[in-house]
Amino acid sequence: MTVRERFPLLNSFLDGWSIFKQSLLGRIGLVLLILFALMAVCSYIPPLIDPMYNPMTGVDPAITCCTPPGMRHWLGTDFMGRDILSQLLAGARVAFMVGISAAVMSIVLGVAIGMTAGYMGRFIDTLLMRLADMIMVMPTLLVVLILAAVFGQLNIWTIVLIIALFRWPGVSRIIRGQTLSLKQRPFIEAAKVAGASHSRIIFQHIMPNVLPLAFLFMTFRVTSAIITEAALAFLGFGDPGTVSWGMMLQWVWKTGHMFKAPYWLLPPGICISLITLSFYMLGRAMDEVLDPRLRKEDQTD
Amino acid sequence: MEQRPQRASCRWFLVWAYAAMLFSGLLLAGSGASAGETLKIGILEEPKTLNVWRATDAWSNKVLGLLYQPLYVRDPKTLELIPWLAAEQPFFDEKDLSYTVKLRPATWSDGTELTSEDVAFTGNFINEFKVPEDYSKWDFISKIEAPDKHTVKFYLKEPQATFLTRTLTTPIVQKKEWVDRIEAAKKTEKPLGTLLNEKIDSPVSSGPFILKEWREGSYLFLQKNPRFFGTGQKIQGRLLGPYIDGVIFKLFGTSDAAILALKKGTIDMFWWGVQPGYMEDLRANPDIELFQNEKSSLYYMGFNVRKPPFNDPNLRRAIATLVDEDFIIKRILQGYGVKMHSIVPSGNAFWYCPDVPKYGEGLDREGRIKKAFDILRQAGYTWQTAPVEASGKVVNGDGIRLPDGSPMEKFTILTPPADYDPHRAMCGMMMQEWLRMLGIPAYSKPMAFGALLQQVKARHEFDAFVLGYGNLSLDPDYLRNFFLSSNDKPNGWNMSGYNNPEFDKIADGSAKALDRDKRQALIWEMQKIVMRDVPYLPLYNPNLIEAVQKGRFTGWVQMLGGIGNLWTFCELKPAK
Numbered sequence: 001m002t003v004r005e006r007f008p009l010l011n012s013f014l015d016g017w018s019i020f021k022q023s024l025l026g027r028i029g030l031v032l033l034i035l036f037a038l039m040a041v042c043s044y045i046p047p048l049i050d051p052m053y054n055p056m057t058g059v060d061p062a063i064t065c066c067t068p069p070g071m072r073h074w075l076g077t078d079f080m081g082r083d084i085l086s087q088l089l090a091g092a093r094v095a096f097m098v099g100i101s102a103a104v105m106s107i108v109l110g111v112a113i114g115m116t117a118g119y120m121g122r123f124i125d126t127l128l129m130r131l132a133d134m135i136m137v138m139p140t141l142l143v144v145l146i147l148a149a150v151f152g153q154l155n156i157w158t159i160v161l162i163i164a165l166f167r168w169p170g171v172s173r174i175i176r177g178q179t180l181s182l183k184q185r186p187f188i189e190a191a192k193v194a195g196a197s198h199s200r201i202i203f204q205h206i207m208p209n210v211l212p213l214a215f216l217f218m219t220f221r222v223t224s225a226i227i228t229e230a231a232l233a234f235l236g237f238g239d240p241g242t243v244s245w246g247m248m249l250q251w252v253w254k255t256g257h258m259f260k261a262p263y264w265l266l267p268p269g270i271c272i273s274l275i276t277l278s279f280y281m282l283g284r285a286m287d288e289v290l291d292p293r294l295r296k297e298d299q300t301d
Numbered sequence: 302m303e304q305r306p307q308r309a310s311c312r313w314f315l316v317w318a319y320a321a322m323l324f325s326g327l328l329l330a331g332s333g334a335s336a337g338e339t340l341k342i343g344i345l346e347e348p349k350t351l352n353v354w355r356a357t358d359a360w361s362n363k364v365l366g367l368l369y370q371p372l373y374v375r376d377p378k379t380l381e382l383i384p385w386l387a388a389e390q391p392f393f394d395e396k397d398l399s400y401t402v403k404l405r406p407a408t409w410s411d412g413t414e415l416t417s418e419d420v421a422f423t424g425n426f427i428n429e430f431k432v433p434e435d436y437s438k439w440d441f442i443s444k445i446e447a448p449d450k451h452t453v454k455f456y457l458k459e460p461q462a463t464f465l466t467r468t469l470t471t472p473i474v475q476k477k478e479w480v481d482r483i484e485a486a487k488k489t490e491k492p493l494g495t496l497l498n499e500k501i502d503s504p505v506s507s508g509p510f511i512l513k514e515w516r517e518g519s520y521l522f523l524q525k526n527p528r529f530f531g532t533g534q535k536i537q538g539r540l541l542g543p544y545i546d547g548v549i550f551k552l553f554g555t556s557d558a559a560i561l562a563l564k565k566g567t568i569d570m571f572w573w574g575v576q577p578g579y580m581e582d583l584r585a586n587p588d589i590e591l592f593q594n595e596k597s598s599l600y601y602m603g604f605n606v607r608k609p610p611f612n613d614p615n616l617r618r619a620i621a622t623l624v625d626e627d628f629i630i631k632r633i634l635q636g637y638g639v640k641m642h643s644i645v646p647s648g649n650a651f652w653y654c655p656d657v658p659k660y661g662e663g664l665d666r667e668g669r670i671k672k673a674f675d676i677l678r679q680a681g682y683t684w685q686t687a688p689v690e691a692s693g694k695v696v697n698g699d700g701i702r703l704p705d706g707s708p709m710e711k712f713t714i715l716t717p718p719a720d721y722d723p724h725r726a727m728c729g730m731m732m733q734e735w736l737r738m739l740g741i742p743a744y745s746k747p748m749a750f751g752a753l754l755q756q757v758k759a760r761h762e763f764d765a766f767v768l769g770y771g772n773l774s775l776d777p778d779y780l781r782n783f784f785l786s787s788n789d790k791p792n793g794w795n796m797s798g799y800n801n802p803e804f805d806k807i808a809d810g811s812a813k814a815l816d817r818d819k820r821q822a823l824i825w826e827m828q829k830i831v832m833r834d835v836p837y838l839p840l841y842n843p844n845l846i847e848a849v850q851k852g853r854f855t856g857w858v859q860m861l862g863g864i865g866n867l868w869t870f871c872e873l874k875p876a877k
Contacts (some may be wrong), residue, residue: 255577
């Protein structure tokens with residue numbers, strides 16, 4: 001028995017990987033993502049070198065205004081003399097944190113609700129799907145803005161939670177559709193006849209079949225979460241205690257450096273675009289892995 | 302293949318047509334705005350209302366200040382009160398505690414004469430309906446008489462130092478404009494509410510301009526008032542105009558847009574403080590002229606002294622030591638501001654007391670932490686990890702406990718949001734970090750301005766906050782209002798809840814002291830008490846930088862509070 005045969009999960013992963021690596025989009029996305037992950041990891045280093053590299057509170061004692069890139073500050077300093085590079089690195093950490101946690105939360109919620117609705121059918125299905133419709137039509141950004149205006153500034157985790165709560169309906173609709181089709185398959189019938197409980201059927205038989213789809217959607221959800229957070233922060237409703245890319249853009253804007261300090265304005269803007277792009281590319285490549293119809297003819301199946 | 306060039310040219314035609322349309326639209330818009338000698342001013346928000354009783358926001362007051370005029374105004378150089386609608390200085394009669402004011406001949410913009418009746422009406426109206434903005438300036442007046450058309454006599458219940466500086470600088474409104482409205486309002490359940498909600502479309506003006514047109518969301522046009530009493534008159538050696546045909550207030554959503562318009566020459570003046578970030582760029586621009594003036598303002602941190610932990614003055618003093626005003630001014634304000642040591646700005650030289658405790662002055666961060674640590678340790682505070690080790694090394698403190706042994710609970714510093722005022726939001730953030738170095742669990746929380754005021758002023762549900770008064774009166778009576786124990790009530794002036802009978806006594810004495818020097822001594826004493834107990838911690842007084850087009854107009858008058866003042870509008874002349 002080969003290693004592949006002994007671990008079926010590893011086997012399917014390797015199969016998927018061989019398709020994934022043929023996709024140019026996927027490879028670019030992955031490289032970009034690894035770069036951003038490295039940035040996030042490196043964000044812990046600058047404050048250790050010198051307290052002035054602390055992204056939030058550290059200021060260069062010799063600099064009190066916005067300065068262009070130099071040896072001491074590779075990307076320059078902001079209006080108070082804080083290092084832009086350390087802020088950019090810290091921003092990568094925040095982007096991952098916000099993107100991934102919001103996406104995971106919305107996927108968990110979306111999958112659970114989608115499977116329940118699809119499997120239970122009838123009244124519960126109608127109820128859950130109408131709820132999903134209601135939430136789906138609400139503009140997330142607007143709702144968060146209103147909440148921020150009413151309750152004062154929101155904490156970064158509250159923002160993550162709100163994004164997650166508003167982003168599950170799309171996932172749950174897809175998962176429900178998948179569940180509806182799975183429900184009619186013979187192996188589910190067989191499980192029912194064998195006396196399996198509802199929860200066993202849902203979690204043991206249906207879930208493994210919808211999970212790949214859920215992971216695919218997760219990559220797209222990450223993108224939307226990062227953009228929502230950046231937009232919020234840019235408009236001045238982000239968590240003021242967090243150095244995120246949106247927050248950096250807001251500082252450039254509010255202090256009047258928008259047209260004056262490209263070394264401050266461009267890096268966070270480019271990072272937001274690239275990180276969302278990389279997740280999107282990753283998602284497209286995974287789409288090809290999961291959906292044989294999207295593959296080119298000569299690709300392995 | 303034959304088809305392609307034709308289709309492409311068709312597409313090009315469409316592109317050109319569209320571009321031409323856009324371009325001509327721009328030209329038209331440009332030509333509409335550039336009337337001969339009209340001053341075009343960029344503003345960020347529209348006036349909230351043109352009802353003078355309800356106008357509390359800066360934008361309404363900018364417009365209304367050019368329409369409704371007071372009896373006395375400040376001289377731009379000396380800041381002394383000089384007669385405006387009044388003809389001469391008021392005459393004080395000590396026997397019956399009355400002031401007599403003679404009026405200049407003046408007319409309202411509708412052609413009727415401005416008489417003592419109008420002045421008496423204004424005062425009586427404020428007292429009868431207790432108009433929130435003005436009542437405290439008029440409530441000590443028992444009677445107003447109008448013996449003849451040009452004489453007004455005010456009778457006071459008690460001597461009041463603020464009568465000249467605050468009462469007589471209230472804008473006068475026309476009786477005729479309001480009598481019918483009052484009759485109607487009296488029949489409603491809440492007459493004051495009805496009057497405040499009254500929509501005024503064409504205010505009757507006694508000032509240099511009259512309202513010609515207001516297209517909401519776009520612009521507001523003020524035209525020269527041909528009946529302005531000051532035209533051709535020499536007041537304080539200044540020959541008054543107005544020499545311009547009118548003023549257009551053009552609405553821009555953001556400073557960026559307004560400053561771009563100024564650079565392009567679409568507007569002549571941007572009537573709002575320019576952020577330091579734009580300075581370098583504007584300074585290098587030969588078409589732009591910049592003015593830098595001091596403001597009479599106070600930006601401060603307030604504490605809720607009604608409850609722990611801030612009911613302990615030692616903690617407040619320690620925080621005053623930790624907060625680095627130099628850092629705030631040098632870095633957050635980019636040097637465009639003045640440090641505040643007392644509640645009264647130092648620019649207000651006569652009333653400012655130079656002899657108040659200056660916490661943490663001249664110390665660096667470590668020095669501040671050590672000094673604050675000493676203050677707290679002596680007051681009985683303890684730590685799990687003390688911020689200063691026995692060897693004198695400064696580390697991150699943790700687990701601070703109050704003198705009674707209970708742990709200090711998390712508290713919040715409320716600030717306006719960054720989009721409203723980035724400076725105050727940033728100050729809150731920095732203070733949070735400075736306090737945390739000492740192990741004090743502070744959380745800075747920016748919140749919407751309206752909600753913040755509700756929480757602080759109306760409900761008193763807060764620990765600490767950062768707020769400001771952008772336009773502080775030159776008379777220091779606010780010092781009394783801020784800290785008088787009787788003002789500690791919902792929506793009252795005393796937001797901190799400071800209660801000190803010793804202070805109350807001196808404060809009441811200061812309000813009744815008519816002798817300037819005697820009053821100065823009392824005001825100084827009050828500042829010393831306040832800075833000893835620190836219910837408010839003054840932070841900074843920002844400078845105001847304003848930008849105008851060079852060469853379009855001359856005669857900008859600089860004074861405390863910037864160039865956007867009555868004198869500028871009366872003296873500004875087209876350059877050619």
